[in-house]
Amino acid sequence: MKKLILTAVIFFTAQLFAETLPKGLKWETNNSDSVYASPNAKKGGTFRLYMKSFPMTLRTVGPDSNGSFRGFILDNYMGLTEIHPNSKKIIPSLATHWSYAKNNTTVYYKLDPSAKWSDGKPITADDYLFTLDFMRSKHIVAPWYNNNYTKEYDKIIKYDDYTIAIVGSKKRTPYELQLANGMTPFPKHAIKLDKNFVKNYNWKIIPNSGPYLISKVKKGKSVTFKRNKNWWAKDLRYVKNRYNVDKILVKVIRDDNVAFEHFRKGSIDIYGLTIPKDWHDKSKVKEVEKGYIQKLWFYTDSPLPTYGIWLNTDKPIFKDINVRKAFAHAMNIEKVNKTILRGDYERLHTSYTGNGKFTNTKLRAREFDLKKVDKYMKLAGWDKRGPDGIRLKKGQRMSIELLTGYSHHRDRITVVKEEAKKAGIELVLKEMDGATAFKSTLEKQHTAVWQGWSTSIIPGFWQGYHSDNAHKPQTNNISNTDNKKIDSLIMKYRNTFNWNTKQSLSRDILRAIYDEAVMIPTFKIDYYRVGFWRYMKFPKVPGTKLSRSTFEAFGERPWGTGGLFWIDKDIKKETLTAKKAGKSFKPVTLIDKSLRAKN
């Protein structure tokens, strides 16, 4: 009896303190976007690919975990929601429904009650609460994560086992909230968080929520993933007919040329051919000519990394906007594209290309034009030339140091350098190791830097172009842009929660940055190219707008791009027999532009 009363008391107190869901929430979901996997997909087979080094640990946080292999593990943990790789809208994943609070910081989620960890235990609200503690814990020895999860998340509220709210610490638009607040839970029951965590979990395989789980680790040699046949999500609308192969074998091959020989032999199934030389020359082998290996060139429509030359406006020579404009007109990127890149790359016109309506498609990069160089140089007083053909002003030669950490772009830069001589500009190449070059730019020691910056689905301008970050080291404003108009636009952009206004402000900011002439966009590559054995099959449209390859085994989350392909056993048998007999097929090169962005 006593026990019963006690239980009742506990029950009621718990009810008293338990949070209640606010009334009037409008729940959203998305079951109407197109399905992009193929209904013809067949299950089975082993997909073989390579990585260049063996991971130092199987942990995804803590020391030594920041390697490329971490992606393979994390891609097998699902998030609350994902992004449809073609419509780019939010689609359900671990959460079936979501709802936004009016305060622009909170998202409510209804969790899928059928969601299970790979060991069969249900995924509940407690796992999310645990994950927040886990990521903030000192025991994982990951200061960046500690800081990030403390800074970005305010708290997680549990209403019941299958309803939660995630409260972010910054105001954002709904879409950004999904990206920022959306969380990938880890299994509470399988992780013991104490001071030995880092040591104990080096090689431990933790249950996950995704399609594949590591089944075999040969240290230094390979890692095998096995498909979870009872995976809870396998029949979800956007997941069905994806993740078809039974096993994924990732071998360690330290050299790309060696890997290519493996590929020719058929011991790995695909090989990336995006680089012009690989696509045109390297792949001229008999396996391709005989049709055992086919080639695919697929255009995407995704935010593109920004390759460019950034000018440091704090250096005296680039203080003058006319010099910056003249310099831009003296960079013969078109020639590089046309000659050593074989016309395969295009000229990039602005940063944040491929971001839909955030992109200002009206901007056109300043083209190589010696007349315009003369015009702007004259305005800046650099119209005389010395005996070596380089421009002079008050005894100073126009010799500009161009820093780069991209030794693989050396060919391109030397062409630009030779062409710049025609404009009377001497470029002095300063080549450094990648990390050192990057550090040196963050410290604003460069005059001009040849670089590439990764992108995000929603542009951020404050770090790169706001005067708050100019004239001081360790910020991303590497051009030291300090312009009142740009500042006010950026602040408006940051403080608006209206999607359309935000997009139009983004276009205005890009235009204003263009007018300042602090950055010269260089290359645009809006496609991937890949060689694959002919038994590798894929949907009619071989990828999605956000795909990085048709043969993404898992696909980076939150973009649902992975596992679209399958292996056709009959064709594999046919191919291998034909290869043995020396019989050939028709060579195939597929070029697909159906999803390419129009601009």
Next chain:
Amino acid sequence: MQLSPLALKQIKRFKSIKRGYYSFIAICVLVALTLIAELLINSRALFVSYEGNWYFPTYGSVISGKTFGLNYDYETNYRDLQEVLKKEGKGTVIMPLVPYNPLENDFREGIYPPSAPSSKEKHYLGTDSTGRDVVARLFYGFRIAIFFSLLLLVCNYTIGVSVGSAMGFLGGRFDMIMQRIIEIWSNIPFLYVVIIVASIITPNIFTLMGIMLFFGWMAMTWQMRTTTYKERSREYVMAAKSLGASRRRIIFNHILPNSIFIIVSFIPFSISGGIVALTSLDYLGFGLPAPTPSWGELLRQGTNNLEAGWIVSSVVVFMIIILVMVTFIGEAVREAFDPKKHTTYE
């Protein structure tokens, strides 16, 4: 200058070793040619006559295209000018043997570099992966490599010989301490230091020389130490000492001339060593900054573009020829200066 009978004998002996002697002449001629490389391999014309005026553009300042009635301000493209003037009959242009400089990219419509050797285009050994002429890059690369290693040799030997002789002559505590210092010093891994330095600063020819000198001077010390040790106890040194000659005078005026054969016979090998060191650093990407012409960089391009066999084969063949010739000279010198042939022991 009167050469001593011994020196004459040594030279005669050197001349009699044919392959060494001819290699020596060949290398000298090559080095001499590199000094006038601009007249042999260059994109600037040797001579232009245009509307009655004569121009010798090779060594002067840049002549803008407008001078010759072309529509641009930058440096005249003399190859095109040659074509134009031929057609219009307004003048003549005489181009060097290979009308390309080692830095310019020669792109042609529809052909992607590297392009194969062609005497019609005057790319006698083809072009590299950015369309630069391989002959030009080889030859200018050779000029840099040979003068680099000669300068390095002088610096290395100056320090190495002085320190080595001092160790041998003074002996005792100084010798002991220097020996330990050199032992420790020579255990610093050369390549790592170069890699670290190259990742922080972009090395130029002088920093590279500095680094190599930093690790290279030790080699000569051991040789000089033992020789000086030996010579020190000879009677002529005693005689000089008893006449009151200073230490410096004894070392540089008496001992050094008598141990010169050691130095001379090491020179050719040091030269080839210097060339190989610079080439391998360039090959690894820690050498001279792009786009300086260099063998190592060509070799790297060649191995990355094995399908363009002319790049790797030209540089490998040229390098083997040079290094073999240098080794022949070394052999001959060693033979000619062999003390057993000339010295009479009391």
